[in-house]
Amino acid sequence: MDQSISGILTVLRGDSCSGWGLDLQFSCSGVTAYVGWNNYPKSVATGVNPEYNCPATVNKDNWLGGATYGDIFSTQQIGSGLIVTRRDCQDSCSWGVDLKFECCRTLPTCTTVSVGAVSSPRSKSIAFDSAKMCPHRVDKNNWLGGATYDDWFVTDQSISGVLTARRGDSTSGWGLNLQFSCAGTTATIGASSTSKTVTVGVHPMYDNCPSTVNKDNWLGSATSSEAFSTQRIGNGLLVTRTDSCGNSCGWSFDLAFTCCMATTTTTTSTTTTSTTTSTTTLR
Numbered sequence: 001m002d003q004s005i006s007g008i009l010t011v012l013r014g015d016s017c018s019g020w021g022l023d024l025q026f027s028c029s030g031v032t033a034y035v036g037w038n039n040y041p042k043s044v045a046t047g048v049n050p051e052y053n054c055p056a057t058v059n060k061d062n063w064l065g066g067a068t069y070g071d072i073f074s075t076q077q078i079g080s081g082l083i084v085t086r087r088d089c090q091d092s093c094s095w096g097v098d099l100k101f102e103c104c105r106t107l108p109t110c111t112t113v114s115v116g117a118v119s120s121p122r123s124k125s126i127a128f129d130s131a132k133m134c135p136h137r138v139d140k141n142n143w144l145g146g147a148t149y150d151d152w153f154v155t156d157q158s159i160s161g162v163l164t165a166r167r168g169d170s171t172s173g174w175g176l177n178l179q180f181s182c183a184g185t186t187a188t189i190g191a192s193s194t195s196k197t198v199t200v201g202v203h204p205m206y207d208n209c210p211s212t213v214n215k216d217n218w219l220g221s222a223t224s225s226e227a228f229s230t231q232r233i234g235n236g237l238l239v240t241r242t243d244s245c246g247n248s249c250g251w252s253f254d255l256a257f258t259c260c261m262a263t264t265t266t267t268t269s270t271t272t273t274s275t276t277t278s279t280t281t282l283r
Helices: none
Strands: 021-026 031-037 043-047 073-078 081-086 101-107 110-119 121-125 153-157 162-167 174-182 185-192 197-201 229-234 236-240 253-259 263-270 278-280
Touching: 031 174, 101 197, 110 197, 121 185, 121 197, 162 185, 185 253, 236 253
Parallel strands: 043 278
Antiparallel strands: 021 031, 043 081, 073 081, 101 263, 110 253, 121 162, 153 162, 174 185, 197 236, 229 236
């Protein structure tokens, strides 16, 4: 019995390479699993991310590799797995082809990035290795350089590949060249005399974000004159106000806009050399 693929229970007969006529049922933590009979095993299960949509029928017209056999397969997605079943045979249902085919991502091609309203931006973000853990609070007791200002900051590494420092003692920026050690690596945040940047997490597959955001392309009905630039770092997006805003660079409306992704595919590989039901993993 194999439950390594999320949402799938696979049973492998151990005493024979043939099927079975038994209506197989057994208890799993008090719940009855109905496997049933399997006279002519001709299916395998392989793990496939449920975000991908696979073809219902696979044959020489759409498998990869150029093999010209007449084998025909159907697919069924269950949980995080894909059941691949040979349909053109009766008794001898193995296959010699190294069966591979493409499954395409079914997530929306675009996503809404919600920045929201920000009254007083007072943070700065840089690209940084998330494996290097930084101190949660940074002040004159642990920053580098010996400055004795009373400024203090909190750090945030919740977005993969991004380190954000947020000033905690004031709503203004700072003139200090902020540097501190993170697991032996120096993080250089630098100065931020006029804070006007926020960072939001955006999945890296949505890599096509507008470089400029204003009333012409943001979402909603706001008609104010603010303008913003965007910059990708790690799994985050830096959103910076770029119009003339003096020392007060917040904004009062819920800023949101759309980022899109390119179409991507994944290759599913499943191979069997006997008529016994088995489970394989993606190659």
